[in-house]
Amino acid sequence: MTAVLETPPKIDDRRAPAPKSPQRTLSRVADALLTGISKIAAIAVLLAVWEAAPRLGLVDATFLPPFSTVVQAWWDLAVSGKLLDNTQASLVRSLSGFGLAVAAAVPLGLLIGWYKPVATLLGPLLEVFRNTAALALLPVFVLLLGIGETSKIAIVFYACAWPILLNTISAVRAVDPTLLRLARSMDLSGFRLFQKVILPAAVPTVFTGIRLAGAVSILVLVAAEMVGAKAGLGYLINASQFNFAIPQMYAGIITISAIGVLFNQVLVSLERRFTSWRVPVGA
Template identity: 35%
Template structure:
């Protein structure tokens, strides 16, 4: 076999592998789209046929029409904007200090041994259980809701960030020391990029917890927001309107997850 035949054979194998990857990607996309659509179609069928009580589980089409009606004739978008602002500001208030503290815990063992017991002690306490104390300290205004979300986000991010630093391969640390890297260089060039894969998983977890927390907080101590919409419509037994709030929370949770996954692909493409 001459060089030309070897080259053609290699190109044929490469094309076959590329086509195989493309078929696999298309199958994954199809499954991703078809599974929720199948659930919605089954939901529609079982409620329309009376198998499932439509009073408690209204069909998806009715929820969709209710969403449009609430958007056109109600304060739905105002409540949605209020919740999104609370989530964003609370998320930033929790993530930024969590990253800084997590990096310090991973870099310096005295910091880790000092802060870890506090993190382990407070982390099991549900954030909603701490809401009365938060209200005592920060009042019933918007800032208390930001703090509630920040606390719920803080723990998964700080733990994952610290774990990400401690799991960095020692060879990178040794190389940095041999080249005389100072604390600033180690912080920004070794600890921060090295911990990104695990840190971003913590941030991904944090955004999901932020959504859960804001809904619970708005049900208990707010007069606006998506959680408030869900709770008030539940109390009035306006079930389709209640499901609209649930659908919006689900939608934005999925959207935030996609955004963070995209950010992860940009920051750590090797993963």
């Protein structure tokens, strides 16, 4: 009798991804909650000290009113519409200059970082202007472009362009040489090499420059509005100081801080969206 040999079943070598440990998930959630509570606690302590110090006579309430007084002044400005009008004027100028800087500085930085002849040609010019403070050129912008909106957008554009440009150039030049050698070994064209290797590797550093420029766009604009403007948060703060409306002055400062935090969070979210391919540390 001939023995019948049965074919053993094929074993699938592909391993299913290990499920995440519930303890690990709970640990991450606990860490996130602890971080959030720590941040809220730090802000709460600061506001409590701000409220108590003037009331206890530790500082002069004339120059540093209690936080509740500042909140009331902020609410009055909001109800009257002054806060919205000035905030809108500042945001239009800031976002316009910032957007133009991103649109111009990122392509130029990629070009300078990738093509050495362009870097050699523009290098000396960049060294001259990168060390010139934006606010030092404010009188020049006012003389050339007038005291209207154009000069303020131009000064924001100038101030924002440098962090973006320099970080973009650095990002392209800092790409891992091993990645470049591997890509060239696959006979990728120059365009495909730039598209598939240089750009993805440069994105995180480019976004670092963009986030720096986001903060600069608000700071420089406020300073420019203090010099010559009839609307804007910088104008509101300066006018409140001259009129000795100190609570309104602090209300404008708080609004600027809130806008800066919100703007940074938006840029962080965009950065995570465009760098979702990166493996988180500890994953």
